[in-house]
Amino acid sequence: MSALHPIARNLRDRRFQGLAAASVLVAATFLARPLPLTRDGLEVLAVLDITGSMNVRDYVSAEGRPTSRLETAKAALRDLVAAMPCGSRMALGLFTERRPFLLFTPIEVCGDFAPLDGALASLDWRMAWEGDSRVSAGLFRSVEMAASLGTDLVFVTDGQEAPPLPIGREPAFEGKPGAVRGLIVGAGAYGLSPIPRFDDRGRETGFYGAGDVQQENRFGPPPADAEGREGYNPRNAPFGSGAATGTEHLSSVREPYLKSLADRTGLAYAHLDGPSGLLDPLRAVATPRALPGSLDIRPFLGAAALLLLLAAFAEPRLGVLRLGLPRPGARPFFTLKKV
């Protein structure tokens, strides 16, 4: 043992070996190239309902002010764009009347963030071209549109059909359920709220009253319970003689209806709880799209080097780690610490 050359002895010291290994690891960071990987990205068509009932202010903003469903949905979509991994893409459409209107085909969410965010920010109910709100028809066509673009679908609506659907006869979905994956997002609170009304110059003039909207759809055959209604006459008054009453002039999120639509189209349903939080429910159902990514391996090398380095410094203090050469007779009675 004692015949060993000092350098050879040093080479066998564990602390030397640790430091040398750390140096090799750090030197390796200069040669390490990022590992090519594939990450999961998203490709979605977002279709936003901009019909009148989306103007209902039943959300509360961060400052505590009432906020409309449309503003909250816009904020949630902007949050979604910011949260999506780079390389994901989003197309945007509007829904009103009975069909979606495509504003643009998918745009990349990082490089083209500014125009995408600007487009989302400037969405307005005034872009609507007609007042009807045939949610089911709009949804079914949005599914077709997403299929033609090859994307998943995020359809944000409150589910209020205007005019109301005939009782018991809901339009059938003709596509293949589940062929397009995605999310129906129900916007609105669960309680009823009045719907703001605007004049032809876009100024708010109050709220819709019970007599301003169609409360019942009286096209087509009457519902099964019509015979029991007051003044029922099969020829002259098949829907009964009384005026239709209801709460169609008030609005809440029609969750059971949206869930049934989701079942029929093979989409998932999520409630919009606030101006964020769409990424997780979307991720759960969306088709993962392989995106080229890369993994920087230098932090792993660096972290290992740091551990080795700290161990080399701490070794004499941590007796259990003392793995160095046995030192017969090296019983320290005095330690020269510092000169």
Place this chain on the structure above:
Amino acid sequence: MIDAVSRLGVSTPWVLWLLPLALVPLVASSQRVTPVPAIAAAPSDGASRIVGCMLRTSGIFAIAGLVLALAGPYRHGETVTRIGIGAQVSILVDRSGSMNETFAGRQPSGEEESKAAASRRILGDFVGSRAHDLFAVTAFSTAPMLVVPMTDRHEAVRAAIAAIDRPGLDYTNVARGLAMGLSQFGVQGASISRALLLVSDGAAVIDPRVQGALRAEFARIRPNLYWLFLRTKGSAGIADKPTGEDTPQAAPERHLDLFFKSLGTPYRAFEAEGPQAVADAIAQIERLERDPIPYTEQRPRRDLSGFAYGLSLLGLLALVAAKLAEADFRRGRARALSPPATEAPQRRLAA
């Protein structure tokens, strides 16, 4: 200098909480501890002090460098404004249903191209043909729709143009469309060349009440106005006078043209009856809109972790060298009874 520092950042800041570990070399050493009977055996000397100090500094550098590198230091990207040749172009596209017909007024079949598909193809080539143009896209039918705000991201603009041959909506409400198309220019300096490009296959009456407001907007922004009129075969052209009364209702195209001419801004109308004519018109617009325009160039952020690893490697190499040069005082004496006195200031010191 302050500017340079303020542009530094790290991607995982919490790692910096490990920085106090860099003080470990002040209280511990990687060198071997050698017991000596008396401290007087190793008199203090300057060289030893310097070596000890260097070893401690090396340890601090090695640890601090690694912690910094793990935090992912970078220098922020910067935005540089330069002057190029181009224009701000606000594209205003008619998305009414008739745009999906061919120039012959039929549903497209086989090889035929609808007006929307032709304008999609040709506008798509126009966007991005010059690097420094800024574009905004507005669509209009019954209501105007802001599709993409003014941007230099040509991919996004092309995505917006790719959507224009989707089924259109009902009517042509050109007045509101013009107002939104103008609003896309923003409030930047008037020195920039601005062009409003209206692509439509028809016209509509502009409400006299709105005309005044539109005139004022045109006078304020003063864009060069281009109207690309996709004329369907057999329908009235821009210059055709109706046989009956010459009212805006009877000949909306002619009266829209008259309205544009009365604005006092540079204005040109292109009547295109086929895809080739559309391409010619676009090429002409491209030639006309050649003015200096400031554009911003984004410089990517720069990864600085290489420097931190380099710093750490310097420290580590010094520590490794010191470790290699280390000799056991006691062992050395046991081996050769008289160790040279000058052999190891370093080892005594760093013990």
